[in-house]
Amino acid sequence: MGDLYALDFDGVLCDSCGESSLSAVKAARVRWPALFDGVDSTTEDWIVDQMYKVRPVVETGYENLLLVRLLLExxxxxxxxxxxxxxxxxxxxxENWSKLKPVIMEEWTENRDDLVDLFGKVRDEWMEKDLATWVSANRFYPGVPDALKFASSRLYIVTTKQSRFADALLRELAGVTVLPERIYGLGTGPKVEVLKQLQKKPEHQGLRLQ
Known part of the structure; x- marks a missing residue:
């Protein structure tokens, strides 16, 4: 008998707000170049600062782009x-993000999948050009790397982050290797459904899902 822990990533294991905000600004400049024409570093710094405040409303990464543009407007x-x-x-x-998001998506004629792809592409390019800087824009909460390294229970990562980014941070920043099949990222389905899938796996019988 043992325990199985299915852990969220952003805001639970890792503080990625700095990286996600900076990546969102980069992606927003690509998506809406005319709006960002003439936007100086002072304004960008203000946007990033505000992103720390509005971060709690983000469920999936692409929403960061919408927030960046909304803050700019x-x-x-x-x-x-x-x-x-x-x-x-x-x-x-x-207070009202769930109501605001569909309105701005329609008014800006945006598509969720396009924004997801762009956000991932911008992150990939940043990692390829300067992995150290991308990694350093994130931080694991105190004690988390050691807790992951020395855990005796079976661990899974269930996150709305794309799996490759969670994997890179675990390896490069925390020094932890998690098997690819134990990282359920964006595109693998809602978290509740993923948890149900884990519970049904034969190898998990006798384990308690915490």
Missing amino acids: MRIPSIQKSTVAEGLTVDGIL
Whole structure:
């Protein structure tokens, strides 16, 4: 008899807000170059700072791009293309994101899959050009690497992050190798369904899912 732990990644094992925010700004510049024309480093720094505040609403990485653009429209009223940006505050985003997101997706004529692909591509390019800087923009919470290394229970990672990024951070930043088949990332299905799949696996019989 033993335990099986299915762990979320962002906000549980790893503080990736810095990297996801910087990657989102890079991706937003690619997606909407005209809107970011003339945007200086001071404005970018402000956006990244605000991203730390609105990060709790993000369920899947691509939403970071939407938040970056929404914050930019809040900061520079003259470029507003959405009806929700005027008078919007950070608290308003935190309280109403589930209602705001479909509105801006429609008004900006955006497609979820396209944004997911772009966000992943920008991260891949950053990793390829400067892996050390990409890795250092993340941090594992204190004690997490050792807890993962010396865990006696069976561990799985179940995350909305694309698996290759979670794997890279585990290896490069935490010094931990998790078998690919034990990392369930974006595209493997909702977390609840993944957990049900784990419970049904024959090799997990006799284990308690924590």
